[in-house]
Amino acid sequence: MKLFHSLWLLALAGALSAQTYSKDVAPIVREKCARCHRAGGIAPFPLTNFRQVSAYAEDIARVVEERRMPPWKPVEGFGEFRDNFGLTAEERETLLAWIRAGSPEGDPADLPPAPPDADSPWHLGEPDLVLTAPEYTPPPEAKDTYRCFVLPVGLGETKYVRAVQALPGNPAIVHHVLFFIDETGASERLDARDPEPGYNCFGGPLIPLGIGSGLGGWAPGVRAQPLPDGIAMLLPRNARIVMQVHYYPQGREETDQTRMGLWFADRESVAKRLVQIPIVNTRFEIPPGADNYEVRAQQVVFPFLTGHAITVAPHMHLLGKEIKVEVIEPGGQVRPLIYIDRWDFNWQGFYTFTEPVRLRLLSTIRVTARYDNSENNPHNPHRPLKPVRWGEGTEDEMCLAFLGVVFDAEFLAPL
Ligand code: HEC
Incomplete structure (x- = not known):
């Protein structure tokens, strides 16, 4: 009798503590999955209800x-x-325990309230300016197409950009989008040479780039992030914006027309300009067959200046395995910026630090990248294998990280 009683208590405790969809799982799935797994999202099926x-x-x-x-x-x-949308260890365990327990629904009254921005495609409300690329149909037989579109801004005055977002017209084929500023007109000449809208551009926009050329980017699942207060990117008067779209049509003949939203800050509220510093090594050769080849890029970016790192965006191509970016302080202390241990060319991003990272005098930024140029790498574009060096093509490699920084000394990045 006593045994029966305790078993019953155990069962009751189990039932009470069991994870349910409504109470435990729905909040996780809404926050971490439904940003892509929803109607019209980039994922192949929605995950928005029990x-x-x-x-x-x-x-x-x-x-x-x-x-x-x-x-x-x-x-x-x-x-x-x-806006980290990775699962914490606890969330992962909750999801798995719920599935092991047979995925009980629980009481729908426990469901969290629907997210407020569920209906608006723009993450920060209506943008101050929306630019629309021309319609384009990437060749269906190509696995990947990188297409650059020239967007005339035509505002006649300099603007201070707080946030940007891309809104793919056809999320099923748009993989990610990067924005660049062109003050030279080079992009228009490239566009004019290509009879179709825009021009092909695999590695970058193929125009002269300076520290002020990067205007951020967007990858699926990433919510537009306003820069910290007082910081903005400069969009010079009469500049064009080059929008680089990575398409992966996977055999489908589909048309896209991507839009770009920009949010501006008032000139008076801006104290610092965000600029992009490339940390790069262009002089390497990855031997054929090497399956864990290390390449380093190391730069003393702050020989006589101090500042803060606001964003970071590591970049490699198809042989990339892992990439780490660190700050080495003059005393030798190493501080982490970002580490991606399972590089996937298809999932790249611009990451914004929760807190700006202090960059002291004489700090060195170090990028450590590893590559797999062996036959075991299913993404290796070379058969037979060959040595691979820096270049803009799909078949070339890069060892690069963009650090979005603000300087303490204003003359280095004047507003
Ligand atoms: C950033 C966008 C994004 C987020 C966030 C995301 N997914 Fe996905 N998911 C995708 C895309 C795109 C695919 C299809 C391509 C692929 O498999 O990579 C996919 C595929 C899947 C698949 C099918 C994979 C297979 O092998 O059949 C499952 C299951 C899945 N996601 C579950 C989840 C769950 C659970 C979460 C949240 C914990 C989540 N996803 C978050 C974009 C996303």
Whole structure:
């Protein structure tokens, strides 16, 4: 009798503590999955209610265990970023325990309130300016197409940009989008040479780039992030914006027309200009067959200046395995900026630090990248294998990180 009693108590405790969809799982899935897995999102199916999530329970357990989903790349504990949509260890365990327990729904009254911005495609409300690229149909037989579109801004005055966002017209084929400022007109000449809208541009926009050329980017799942108060990017009077779109049509003949939203700050509220510093090594050769080849880029970016790092964007191509960016202080102390241990060319981002990272006098920025140029790398474009060097083409490599910084000395990046 006594035994029966305790068993009953145990069962009751189990039932009370069991994770349910409504109470425990819905908040996680809404925050970490539904940004892509929703109607019109880039993921192949929505995960926005109990029926959908429970129907995919087995697949979810698999991809969550393999850490394939969500595709948040920075390694936990090595730099901290805003709008981190990776699962915490606790959230991962909650999802898996719920699936092991047979995916119970629980009481729908426990569901969290629907997110307020569910209906607006723009993350920060209506943008101050919307620019629209021409319609374009990427060749369906090409696996990847990088297309640059020239967007005339035509405002006649300098603007201070607080945030940008891309809104793909056809999320099924748009993989990610980068923005660049062209003050030279070079992009217009490239566009004129190509009979179709825009021009092909794999590695970058193929125009002269300076520290003020980067205007950020957008990858699926990433919410537009306003820069910290008092910081803005400069959009000079009469500049054009080059929008680089990565398409992956996967055999489908589909048309896209991507839009760009910009949010501006008032001139008076801006104290610092964000600029992009490339940390780069262009002189390397990855031998054929090497499956863990290290390349370093190291730059004393702050020989006589101090400032703060606001964003970071590591970049390699298809042989990339992992990439780490660190600050080495003059005393030798190493501080983490970002570490991506399972590089995936298809999931790249601009990451914004939770807190600006102090860059002291004589700090060195170090990028350590590793590449797999062996036959075991399924993304290796070379058969037969060959030595691979720096270049703009899909088949070339890069060892690069963009650090978005503000300087303490204003004359270095005048407003
Ligand atoms: C940044 C966008 C994004 C986020 C966030 C995201 N997914 Fe995905 N998911 C995708 C895309 C795109 C695919 C299809 C391509 C692929 O498999 O990479 C996919 C595929 C999947 C698949 C099918 C994979 C297979 O092998 O069949 C599952 C299951 C899945 N996601 C679950 C989740 C879960 C659970 C979460 C949240 C914990 C999540 N995803 C978050 C974009 C996302």
